[in-house]
Amino acid sequence: MDLKLILVAFVGLLYSSYSQKEGNECISANAKYCGECIQAGAKCGWCSDPNFLKQGETVSSRCDELQSLVKRGCNKTFIENPVGRRKIVKNTEVTDRNKAPKNLKPEDITQVQPQKVRLTLRSGEPQAFELKFKRAEDYPIDLYYLMDLSFSMKDDLENVKNLGTSLMKEMSKITSDFRIGFGSFVEKTVMPYISTTPAKLLNPCTGDQNCTSPFSYKNVLPLTSDGSRFNNLVGVQQISGNLDSPEGGFDAIMQVAVCGEQIGWRNVTRLLVFSTDAGFHFAGDGKLGGIVLPNDGKCHLENNIYTMSHYYDYPSIAHLVQKLSDNNIQTIFAVTEEFQPVYQELKNLIPKSAVGTLSANSSNVINLIIDAYNSLSSEVILENSKLPEGVTIAYTSRCKNGVTNKGENGRKCSNISIGDEVHFNISITSKGCPKQGKPEVIKVKPLGFTEEVEITLNFICECDCHSKGIKNSPDCHFGNGTYECGACRCNEGRVGRNCECSSNDVATEDMDQTCRKDNGTDICSNNGECVCGTCECNKRENPEERYSGQFCECDNFNCDRSGGKLCGGHGRCECRKCICDPGWNGTACDCSLDESTCLAKNKQICNGRGRCECGACKCDDPKFQGATCETCPTCPGVCAEYKDCVECRAFGTGEKKETCEKECNDFTLTKVPTRDKLPQPNSEPYPVMHCKERDANDCWFYYTYAVTNSTEKVVHVVEEPECPTGPDIIPIVAGVVAGIVLIGLALLLIWKLLMIIHDRREFAKFEKEKMNAKWDTGENPIYKSAVTTVVNPKYEGK
Secondary structure (H helix, E strand, C coil), rough: CHHHHHHHHHHHHHHHHHHHHHHHHHHCCCCCCCHHHCCCCCCCCEEEECCCCCCCCCCCHEEEHHHHHHHHHCCCHHHCCCEEEEEEEEECCCCCCCCCCCCHHHCCCCCCEEEEEEEEECCCCCCEEEEEECCHHHHHHEEEEEECCCCHHHHHHHHHCCHHHHHHHCCCCCCCCCCEEEECCCCCCCCCCCCCCCHHHHHHCCCCCCCCCCCCEEEEEEECCCCHHHHHHCCCCCCCCCCCCCCCCHHHHHHHHHCHHHHCCCCCCEEEEEEEECEEECCCCHHHHHEEEEECCCCCCCEEECCCCEECCCHHHHHHHHHHHCCEEEEEEEEEHHHHHHHHHHHHCCCCCCEECCCCCCCCCHHHHHHHHHHHHEEEEEEECCCCCCCEEEEEEECHHCCCCEHHHHHHEEECCCCCCEEEEEEEEECCCCCCCCEEEEEEECCCCCCEEEEEEEECCCCCCCHCCEEECCCCCCEEEEEEEEEEEEECEECCCCCCCCCCCCCCCHHCCCCEEEHHHEHHHHHHEEEEEEEEEEEECCCCEEEEEECCCCCCCCCCCEEEHHHHCEEECCCCCCEEECCCCCCCEEECCCHHHHCCCCEEHHHHHHEEECCEEECCCCCCCCCCCCCCCCCCCCCHHHHHHHHHHHHHHCCCCCCHHHHHHCEEEEEEECCCCCCCCCCCCCCEEEEEECCCCCCEEEEEEEECCCCCCEEECCCCECCCCCCCCCHHHHHHHHHHHHHHHHHHHHHHHHHHHHHHHHHHHHHHHHHHHCCCCCCCCCCCCCCCCCCCCCCCCC
């Protein structure tokens, strides 16, 4: 196979792989009608122009990205691109206590704005709105105290008996509208949780202790604003008993949450204080007592007593979370230090709950409640109801001090004080269209609050032109489809651009024959499928690339390229040939017919020294260069012409050093270390002129001048000029001194040598004369001997 074809195929394979990674959701949808197209993504549009499709293009080619449709020739008036909308239906301002009446009813206080929103969603296009929350001052509070009355809580009950008035006094500092209620629990009244012997059913305690009969849950006192009544009713309560350590508190919490009417909950802040010194039973533990029916989450209070504890199992934690959330109840677990870790884990599973450490006798319960309430009320957490399939929601919070959070943390704001205002941006996006296509309602609310935002979701499932469709239109082959949005939407069992074929006849040999070019073997040139005897060309991932033609034999991406661009960027590719824009020609449209770029200053084309080809001068004489053949690097005078500019730019000296930047910026200068690094005449594809000039310091500098094939003037200069060197004084002086000294020493040595020779000659002469001399041997008459001899006269010679 031809190497060029192999390379083209390989590049095409790589590009196809890349395109698949990039993806085009509009093309990938392969939409057969407008509604299906706009559900593919927010960038997708449908061209309803009846004459838009070219030969070989499928109906799904009408679906493409908006910019691509315009480039392909679809008039914007024919592009179907519905957009989503947002409408605030109810938008009551949050309550400002400084401006509002003093005696406001709870239902008249607004902490969440807006209250109702209607969103129209287009697939892939988010719609957002702003939710404002302001914590109201003097907001009413309902508090229900749920206490474990097993025997171990006996001393705690004594301290709780006066809780009503004391707590009312403390809570009056927070709100003027406070109500309190009381309930108690022990355990399911079946074995093995309690003893079912008759005596133990009357008094489950041992010894002389007088205890009340065991029970599951009692609503002792519905919510009331009378603190003294709380004290009186709690004061007559008695301790009970059971056998195992975990208590049946979950049964009691469930009834408190769902029995709103009996408890007396209002649509205000609802607090549930759960006080115990033991653990808890949960779903599944009821099997120990033979109870297998799961908790139904309904109210079963008769005469304020839970009557179905022996029939339904304990609720699960998830079931409790749901019911507490549905009824906007915030839970405070007041437990002893021993069980603090257990309830801390439970708190992590129950939103808007808190845990406080209860002293051994519950003496700190008031402070515990106040601290827990402040902690709960200082945090706002948004939650939403179940979302329809394909719908997602995103939160962004803007809290105090400019703190912004996204993701899961975007649901909440902390450290909120009374009167503080925080904002949440809520963005809702739909992917596709729900099966029913009917409006859906979701709700967003702060956890623990009754106020909520009701959001109605409407979905754009069809284009506007869908309603103008003509059923059984004659344009769709004798009424075999609905003509809508510029195309036929075929009835069941019909195919083809105009629904002209039955789905059972689309693959016959006779029909395939009409899809072969020149009776060849390839169906639709292997670039498409034969449908109803007509080629429907394949689509490529890149929306800019298309197959076309009766046999899909043409494309708009296999033309010659120049500068990495198809048809040089100056034409369009049609059926693998470039159709050049006016003023361009060549196989790749890379040859400009504009001769203005070849016009020299003297108004001649290429200075009369060449011809203009594709917008550039081709000089007749190779010694001329430049954009208009204006320069001759090897001509005499070039070196002298550029001498001053090279000197000022390279060394900062010369006559033009003051005006260098202004007058000497028409060439590129490069410094080289030595002369042998300068470009040589045979080393470059263009003529190079070597120059040697003398600078202002009487030094020689060497450089080359050339004009490249791209008409750029290039100068290379040796970075250090060659200057004549002056005499070195020190060596000269040192040489003279040394010479004088050496000459003096030599003269002295010569003089000494001559003196030695002279002396030796004189001595030799003396010796010779001495040897030849004849001396008189007579004595000297005036000579007297130095020896005197004296004789002792007395000496007899003995």
